[in-house]
Amino acid sequence: MTTTPDTSQMTRAQRAELPLSTEVAQALAEQHGVCIRPLAMRRIDTTTGRVEIVPVPCGSTREDQCPPCAEKARRLRMAQCREGWHLDAEPVTERAAPSDEHTTLLAARADLLAAYTECKINGDTEACEHIAASVAELDTELRAAGVQGRLTPLDPLPKPVKRSTRRRQDAPNLPRRPVERRTVGRVFAGRYRPSTFLTLTLDSYGRVDSDGAAVDPDRYDYRRAARDAIHFPALLDRFWQNTRRCVGWDVQYFGTIEPQKRGAPHFHAAIRGAIPRAELRTIAAATYHQVWWPAHDQLRYTDERLPVWDTRAKAFTDPDTGHPLPTWEQACEELTEPAHVVRFGAQVHVKGILGAPRKLAATSAT
Ligand SMILES: [Zn+2]
Structure with missing residues (x-):
């Protein structure tokens, strides 16, 4: 027989051992396979x-x-x-034609946008606020009516600083083909439609032991390893962009980023359709991502010497000189070369895979 513990008779230490009600609820939710931290809407x-x-x-x-x-x-x-993964027909999505309600709402929004811009130029902040509220209401209505896509913002952000996209001398040239509106791979020998399994890694930063730890910590390039890991997703974006341009069709994939034992991320992708091994290797070798950040390899300010906020200048200033520190944008404008360049490692693993015949279940049943 179990009795309910009388918490008033317990010491504080004994009470601390009792499960919290939220923990009990979470464990119960997990047991039943439902969300343990639902949002209240x-x-x-x-x-x-x-x-x-x-x-x-x-x-x-x-x-x-x-x-x-x-x-x-x-x-x-x-x-x-x-x-x-092994689709043999293009997945087609048909967009519904815009209705009268859609076009009327969008036209009203365009008129309000024009009025907003005019009031803003005239410095009429009160009118601007009223219009912004109406636009917000219209946008909710448009979304409710099923309109997808980006709606022009009332206050567009300033254009980002233009960068030279000059190709680096050491990157091999990739062929460029116009990208067809096709996501399904080609058929070989009249009936095979292979797909591709791809693994991309990062470079070596020094020798590691069987646990993934650096053999020589003094010579292991931790800094490059850390930066490469941080910018790995951007490198992958570049890779897919290059791949689509190079092979000339709208390549689709399923992918996952996983850490290796040494801590470096690597990437597995199941690509729909076949891409020649040599081509994927060339694309991986040609892909790089330049990080246009201000220099970030030196600690300029420490706990003993921190920048000071200047209320008049509305900026942080150098504690010694009193000069305002540059903003991120200002610091970026002066850059002449990227702070870091990420590339893939030499190991590129490519495997062609044949999909199971799709109608197998149906045919074996008859
Ligand atoms: Zn959840």
């Missing part, structure tokens, strides 16, 4: 005016944040990958 019934609180799953893809949601996302990705 307020739903207003527009006809009755009744307000309800509805829990919405967090939808995290990270197991450390919400195991049930991450597992659900993983299963969905697995199913999508299995279904989509």
Whole structure:
């Protein structure tokens, strides 16, 4: 027989050992495979005016944040990958033609945008605020009416600084073909439509032992390893851009970034369609990403000597000279070369894979 513990008779240490109610709730949620940290959303019934609180799953893809949601996302990705990897017909999405309601709403929005710009030039902030509120309402209506895509912002951001895109001397030339509107791979010998499994890694930063630790910590290039890891996603973006331009069709893939034992990320991708091994190797070798950041390899200010906020200059200033520190944009304008260049390592693993015949289940049943 179990009795309910009387917490008033317990010491503080004994009480600290009891599970917290939130922890119990989380464990219970995990056991039942439902979200452990749902978001509370307020739903207003527009006809009755009744307000309800509805829990919405967090939808995290990270197991450390919400195991049930991450597992659900993983299963969905697995199913999508299995279904989509070896597709033999183009997945077509038909967009609905815009209705009268859509065009009327968009026209009204364009008029308001013009009025806003005019009021802004005239310095009429009150009118600007009114118009902005109407536009926000219209945008909600447009989204509710099912309009997708970007709506012109009222206050467009200043254009980013233009950079020279001059190709580096040491990057090999890639052929450039116009990109066809096709995502499905070619058929070989009349019936085979292979797909590709690709693994990309980063360079070596020094020898590592079987645990992935540096054999010689003094000579291991930790700094380059860290920067390469931080900018790896941008390098991957460049890789897919280069791949599509080089092969001439709209290559689709499923991918995952995983850490190697040495801590460096590497990338696995299941690519729909076949791309020759030599071509993927050439593209990987030709791909690089330049990081146009101000120099960030020296600590200029420490806890003993920090920049000082100057209320009149509205900026942080140097504690010795009193000069305002440059903003990120100002510091970037003076750059003549990138602070870092990321590239892939020499190891590029490519494997051609034949998809299982898609109608197998149907044919074996008859
Ligand atoms: Zn969740």
